[in-house]
Amino acid sequence: MFSFALKNILFYKGRSLTTFVLTFVSTLLFVVYVSMMDGSHKSMLQNAIKIYTGAIEIYHKDYRDIGGNEYLIQDTSAILKKISQIEGVEAYTSRYETFGLLSSKNNSAASMVAGIEPEKEKSLSSISEALTEGEFLTEKSGNCIYMGVELVKKLKVKLADEVAFIGAASDNSFAADIFRVCGIFKTGSFEFDLSTSFLSRDYFDTLMLSKNKASYITIKVDDLEHVEAVNEKIARVLDDNLESLTWKTLMKTMVEAMEVDSIFGYISLALFLVVIFFVIMIYGFINVSSRIKEFGVLRCVGISNSNIFSLLFYEIFILSTLAIAVAAPIGGYICYYYSINPIVIEGIAEMYKDYGIISDEIPFDFSVFTLAWNILLIYVLNFLSILYPYFYINSFRPIEASRHV
Amino acid sequence: MIELQNVHKYFFKDEPREVHALNNINLTLEDGEFTLFSGPSGCGKTTLLNAIGALDEIDSGKIYFDKTEISALSDTARTSLRLNQMGFVFQAYNLVPVLSVEENIGFIMKLRGFSDSEIQKRVLEVASMLEIDNKLKALPNALSGGQQQRVAVARAVAAKPKIILADEPTANLDSKNSQKLMDMMKELNKKEGVSILFASHDEYIFENVRRIVKMNDGEIVDA
Numbered sequence A: 001m002f003s004f005a006l007k008n009i010l011f012y013k014g015r016s017l018t019t020f021v022l023t024f025v026s027t028l029l030f031v032v033y034v035s036m037m038d039g040s041h042k043s044m045l046q047n048a049i050k051i052y053t054g055a056i057e058i059y060h061k062d063y064r065d066i067g068g069n070e071y072l073i074q075d076t077s078a079i080l081k082k083i084s085q086i087e088g089v090e091a092y093t094s095r096y097e098t099f100g101l102l103s104s105k106n107n108s109a110a111s112m113v114a115g116i117e118p119e120k121e122k123s124l125s126s127i128s129e130a131l132t133e134g135e136f137l138t139e140k141s142g143n144c145i146y147m148g149v150e151l152v153k154k155l156k157v158k159l160a161d162e163v164a165f166i167g168a169a170s171d172n173s174f175a176a177d178i179f180r181v182c183g184i185f186k187t188g189s190f191e192f193d194l195s196t197s198f199l200s201r202d203y204f205d206t207l208m209l210s211k212n213k214a215s216y217i218t219i220k221v222d223d224l225e226h227v228e229a230v231n232e233k234i235a236r237v238l239d240d241n242l243e244s245l246t247w248k249t250l251m252k253t254m255v256e257a258m259e260v261d262s263i264f265g266y267i268s269l270a271l272f273l274v275v276i277f278f279v280i281m282i283y284g285f286i287n288v289s290s291r292i293k294e295f296g297v298l299r300c301v302g303i304s305n306s307n308i309f310s311l312l313f314y315e316i317f318i319l320s321t322l323a324i325a326v327a328a329p330i331g332g333y334i335c336y337y338y339s340i341n342p343i344v345i346e347g348i349a350e351m352y353k354d355y356g357i358i359s360d361e362i363p364f365d366f367s368v369f370t371l372a373w374n375i376l377l378i379y380v381l382n383f384l385s386i387l388y389p390y391f392y393i394n395s396f397r398p399i400e401a402s403r404h405v
Numbered sequence B: 001m002i003e004l005q006n007v008h009k010y011f012f013k014d015e016p017r018e019v020h021a022l023n024n025i026n027l028t029l030e031d032g033e034f035t036l037f038s039g040p041s042g043c044g045k046t047t048l049l050n051a052i053g054a055l056d057e058i059d060s061g062k063i064y065f066d067k068t069e070i071s072a073l074s075d076t077a078r079t080s081l082r083l084n085q086m087g088f089v090f091q092a093y094n095l096v097p098v099l100s101v102e103e104n105i106g107f108i109m110k111l112r113g114f115s116d117s118e119i120q121k122r123v124l125e126v127a128s129m130l131e132i133d134n135k136l137k138a139l140p141n142a143l144s145g146g147q148q149q150r151v152a153v154a155r156a157v158a159a160k161p162k163i164i165l166a167d168e169p170t171a172n173l174d175s176k177n178s179q180k181l182m183d184m185m186k187e188l189n190k191k192e193g194v195s196i197l198f199a200s201h202d203e204y205i206f207e208n209v210r211r212i213v214k215m216n217d218g219e220i221v222d223a
């Protein structure tokens, strides 16, 4: 039956070519689609972390639950020194966050004001890249404040305007100052852009009496895949009153949102597969309908149903193996290539900034495992697609079928 | 030996357009006989051959193939009976277009599990009897109608069936090719001892045949 199948394939070239192309195209599309889905997933995660949350953050216990000046990290430089020696840590910085009232001539708003180390912050978060107007902070930028675009709108201020700050210093004493708007940023997260502003720690610490203190320390790791391992190492060197947490804990809601997103991803994937399946099956069905007479004659002379099944099976097996053998390396290569050299569409990040996209790169992901299950799935679909045509053929009695026109 | 007892077959039973295609057929066909079913178009020849060939069911009566009652067999058993005991020749040749002449001739043998060397030997033998041994590598559509039908006969006879059923095998052929095919089938019947049953409404073939079963309106009028 195998060589008979092969001869059928070679004889009916048009039909074979169409089946080949269908399988080829669907394999290619599928592989690339899955790669982009996985890729955008990964990059969403990376972006989310890049904006402001670290892969790992160190807090004084209870700071996150209760907060307040009693739960600040006290000896920041000593801890930073320990962390700097841990393998897998790429960068780290400390932040001092406080809440206060910002007022312009026209309006007031509560804001989280964070003292940051501008140079270090550049390699840890993307707030410097989110700049839309003016300049990002420097160590020596003094009373310059770097403000979210929504907060700027609310206060009705513009670059170089002054805003008054009132808050509580780290010793709970009263703190007040005048800041100057030097830079405006937009991350795409409305909440964040409405409620956040930054100053250089050098200046802010003097006002808040927070030198060497920190709300928390944020850490970037070499490889996100190893974040748990690095976190364990960090936890081991910390004093008992400190805790170190990974992004999974820090961004619980974000992670949940991503899970929902991946469910939608899988639903669209399933739809995609259903479409492929029906295209292949309908085409297979059309093929078989044109072969009713051929199969009828064969059954009249004594070919059994299982012979017919093996014939159809071998035909689809040969064609889909060929198609997949060609499509898989090409698809795999495309994904691999673009995962290393991402496609850049100039301006796409600008256009979609509101949706939290902060890069012009179209993300792809390449993994041999993903490729393998993609291929397997297309195979299975192809085989399933011969079942209906097979039963359709058998629904004819041989003698009827042999006279079929 | 094939035996038909009180065989009835209807199309559209119990409908106004009901056709009584086989009306109380009783017939015995001995092994090795060469039998022609004759009669006007629509008299039931095809229906009768299909019933004997286990291709179609009957409404009542019994058909025995040797001691086996065909009408009581399952689909699978009928398929295997056709494969192992019968050869078929159709009006429209019905060769497998993707297979060469020799592969077509050896097709049934292959399905039945003969070895390649047996098949090769037998294919040569029947091909030379039917004078198509110079076309073995050709594809069917490169052959004339007469040649294609001889390939079909070769395919039917190659696996040494007990009987060959041929429904209007000459209907698509001119008189010269029809005559040639008839002569060759008679020759096969004599040399190989295979029973041949065939249906035709061509008058001039009659003179070649020993036994003629005349039919009319679903009934046998002269056996």
Ligand SMILES: Nc1ncnc2c1ncn2[C@@H]1O[C@H](COP(=O)(O)OP(=O)(O)O)[C@@H](O)[C@H]1O
Binding pocket: B011, B012, B019, B021, B039, B040, B041, B042, B043, B044, B045, B046, B047, B048
């Ligand atoms: N599949 C069918 N459905 C309905 N009627 C049929 C069918 N096959 C044959 N008949 C009818 O049965 C009768 C006998 O047909 P058939 O055996 O084909 O005659 P013949 O082969 O002698 O020309 C005819 O009246 C024909 O119309």
Ligand SMILES: [Mg+2]
Binding pocket: B045, B046, B047, B167, B168, B199
């Ligand atoms: Mg007929």
